[in-house]
Amino acid sequence: MKKTSLLTMFIVAALLLACPSLADTGLPLRLDILSSNTLNGIAGDYVTVQGQITNAGTAPLTDITTYLSLVDTQNKLPVDLEDWSAEKGLFIGTIEANQTLPLNWKIHFVKAGDYSLVVVATSPASDTPQVSKITHFHVDPKHNLNPGKVLPVALGMPIVLLCIMGALNYWRQKREV
Secondary structure, three states, X not given: OOHHHHHHHHHHHHHHHHOOOOOOOOOOEEEEEOOHHXXXXXXXXXXXXXXXXXXXXXXXXXXXXXXXXXXXXXXXXXXXXXXXXXXXXXXXXXEOOOOEEXXXXXXXXXXXXXXXXXXXXXXXXXXXXXXXXXXXXXXXXXXXXXXXXXHHHHHHHHHHHHHHHHHHHHHHHHHHO
């Protein structure tokens, strides 16, 4: 290797060490989704996405916001979590060095399909968000012959009304005789 190549590599390394903003790799956080194997279900089900956040650094971190990001992999579109989860983001005031905290989101499987889910953490201290590994899951359609338990009412009310009208008609005719 030439001396100029070694000198160039040394200068670039020195610049990266001297200017941390050039080497910003984000926060020293590790995000894990612990419930990846329990996320499959049927549309209409509620499940809890369990995760954890770990401060792998040597100093406490403050003002961390974590949130879910969900993508419909069949349609290649992001999913609006408004219908899927009431908890948009979880705020962490301070996470100490080497501390691990649990993260839990209750989500509602709204629509059948295949999805990808990640947990994202952001902080005003960094321009680079931290992202967990992708978790893939499948939601089966719900097959229901009686949606909303309306079938007994839809069939039962006309039958009850016919019975009442028949009984009234019977008593009226019996009185007239």
